[in-house]
Amino acid sequence: xxxxxxxxxxxxxxxxxxxxxxxxxxxxxxxxxxxxxxxxxxxxxxxxxxxxxxxxxxxxxxxxxxxxxxxxxxxxxxxxxxxxxxxxxxxxxxxxxxxxxxxxxxxxxxxxxxxxxxxxxxxxxxxxxxxxxxxxxxxxxxxxxxxxxxxxxxxxxxxxxxxxxxxxxxxxxxxxxxxxxxxxxxxxxxxxxxxxxxxxxxxxxxxxxx
Numbered sequence: 001x002x003x004x005x006x007x008x009x010x011x012x013x014x015x016x017x018x019x020x021x022x023x024x025x026x027x028x029x030x031x032x033x034x035x036x037x038x039x040x041x042x043x044x045x046x047x048x049x050x051x052x053x054x055x056x057x058x059x060x061x062x063x064x065x066x067x068x069x070x071x072x073x074x075x076x077x078x079x080x081x082x083x084x085x086x087x088x089x090x091x092x093x094x095x096x097x098x099x100x101x102x103x104x105x106x107x108x109x110x111x112x113x114x115x116x117x118x119x120x121x122x123x124x125x126x127x128x129x130x131x132x133x134x135x136x137x138x139x140x141x142x143x144x145x146x147x148x149x150x151x152x153x154x155x156x157x158x159x160x161x162x163x164x165x166x167x168x169x170x171x172x173x174x175x176x177x178x179x180x181x182x183x184x185x186x187x188x189x190x191x192x193x194x195x196x197x198x199x200x201x202x203x204x205x206x207x208x209x210x
Contacts, residue, residue, distance in 0.1 A: 009068035042095025092134025155186030
């Protein structure tokens with residue numbers, strides 16, 4: 001397939017397995033990691049832009065931008081004091097919003113590119129206020145972009161489930177992103193804003209429905 005894929009938010013435990021599947025598909029992948037590893041400061045729009053420039057030094061074009069929102073990562077924000085609110089919202093939504101904005105600019109310049117928003121969440125787990133607000137905000141961000149930006153040039157995929165669901169369905173995941181029918185749905189504002197569960201059926205889009 002020879003596609004260039006950028007992934008934000010992948011846990012270290014996923015990197016090796018994702019890399020194997022991507023390589024088998026003859027694609028290439030670049031992982032953006034947090035500031036402790038390669039300089040992504042979630043609270044900084046400049047850091048998001050800097051990371052995009054780093055990616056452009058590696059890839060001439062970006063075909064897919066995958067954001068993985070893992071709700072378990074934010075369990076540490078179990079208080080509702082000023083410090084937790086500030087750091088919690090920086091981590092849960094601000095950084096992803098900055099990155100999405102930068103990718104939108106890049107896609108506008110190159111004329112194409114897909115967004116893939118992934119939510120990893122245990123819906124039965126009781127969450128703190130910050131966790132709930134962050135998750136709701138990310139869902140809204142994903143759905144709004146799907147409703148407003150989905151097109152033939154910019155497919156928007158919304159996929160959710162638990163961490164194990166992703167780990168057990170990596171082949172399905174990357175196959176789904178390249179499937180003809182799922183790409184048609186991702187390019188339609190009426191279909192793109194609907195969440196698909198890992199391992200779910202590929203949507204069917206009738207040719208007269210846009």
